[in-house]
Amino acid sequence: MAKVVVQFEFEKKTKNSVRFKEVPEEGKPPLLGSLYVQNWFAGGSKKLEVTIEKKD
Numbered sequence: 001m002a003k004v005v006v007q008f009e010f011e012k013k014t015k016n017s018v019r020f021k022e023v024p025e026e027g028k029p030p031l032l033g034s035l036y037v038q039n040w041f042a043g044g045s046k047k048l049e050v051t052i053e054k055k056d
Contacts, residue, residue: 008035008048018042 017038021028037048039055 002054004031004052004054006031006050006052008050010046013039018045020048 006033007023009023011021013018013019014036017036020035020037020042021032022032024030031052032050035048035050042048
């Protein structure tokens with residue numbers, strides 16, 4: 001099982017959500033791209049971290 005931690009930073013606020021853009025690791029392409037998170041959870045956060053675990 002592979003585990004990856006993806007970093008995101010604030011991009012812009014929309015009506016009901018906040019858009020975060022991925023900060024890819026040096027020399028690697030983005031894994032997810034943009035991430036939309038609802039305002040009630042994101043609040044005023046400027047950075048997010050998402051862990052993805054691949055299960056076969």
